[in-house]
Amino acid sequence: MKILVVSVHPDDETLGCGGTILKHNRLGDELYWLILTRCDESLGFKKDFIKKRKLQIQKVSKEYGFKKVYELDFLTTKLHNVDFSKLIDKISNVINEIKPEIIYMNNRSDIHTDHQVAAKSIMSCTKSFRYPFIKKILMYECISETEIAPSLPENIFIPNVFSDITDFIDKKIEIMSMYESEVQNPPLPRSLENIKALARYRGASCGVNYAEAFMLIRERF
Template sequence: MANIIVVSAHPDDEVIGAGGTLLKHAQKGDKIYWLIITGLFEEYGFSKERIASRNEEIEKVAKMLNVEKTFRFDYPTMQLHSATVIDMVPKISAVFKEVDPEYIYTMNRSDAHSDHRIVFDAVAACTKSFRYPGIKRVLMYECISETEFAPALPEKMFLPNYFVDITRFIENKLEIMKVYASEIDEHPFPRSIENIKALAHFRGASVGVKYAEAFQLIKLIDKD
């Protein structure tokens, strides 16, 4: 049994990028922890109703993913910047020391959304083996509508090299994604149920399974 932590800049990232993989971990008996970096606030233009519905979504998704514990930092969404990393690193460090994760799933370092890039930098600072000896794998997940819209430059490419067969979990993943009703729309909007399933179909075809999620492996430590 392993401890798993998935880091979301915003709720829905975790389902889009790693929902099927998290369900697979849960079925194996692994403990899943969820770290959400940002939140919604009235002073930034969100209604009380939207804030309440977002809190309900988080609770429902946590239950559907069998999350052991959810950590919420509640930085204002779309307001992260480079200075935030300095404030965020010790907070992430405290969570990692509490959870002692073997697997860390986090944002892609070059996503179009600046919040995703900032979160990656802060998480990466908390993966030093001499401080977090339990870590065995650090993986970036792709987030449809952000990863593919990064500038097409060599240093900003998402290079999948780690694939998880989620064939048995694809329908559950899509049902969980529907909880985030305000974040999805009809094709050709990138975050449509159709497109999320199509990406899993494509990733599966590239590794000989029906549906898969793709990750970029940043660190692998093979130890007992």
């Protein structure tokens, strides 16, 4: 089975579905990673940081066993400035090349504008009559982005699919720690302790020790 994991920013994949990616790897599924944005000196990032981020992507990709990593290189925090048709075209090209059966994507109502724009674009790139090979689309949550969105009905993340990651939680935490600049100290949300606590809470919702939660957008049997 071909699996496409979409990250607006590197680390989204680990926060949202790292344990599930590891599970797919154990099952022998074919894994692909699409990263939409990159950091750049024009945005105030140092050369050393940019170099370190590239190395992190390589290390994380190896840990998950991705067959190929696609990087679209749009500027981080600037997706709202990108011509929407250009964004759709680039994402569509990747989807048509891979022809994935399952797609994991960012939540459409996260507080980060990049996530909102990306989710809208991805949904435009996954219409069933144009991409019949896609059998399932799942949105994942990103701690520090999903739960911080305004508490309005249209922004609520309502999980209806749970993935048991009990066997993979420690590895997920280990991989997340590779993103040194993204890990926060407690009680801030993106601490390793809180990432594990969220998995524990989601696990309690479905009767396992640790889980990741998703919103099912579409499924075809």
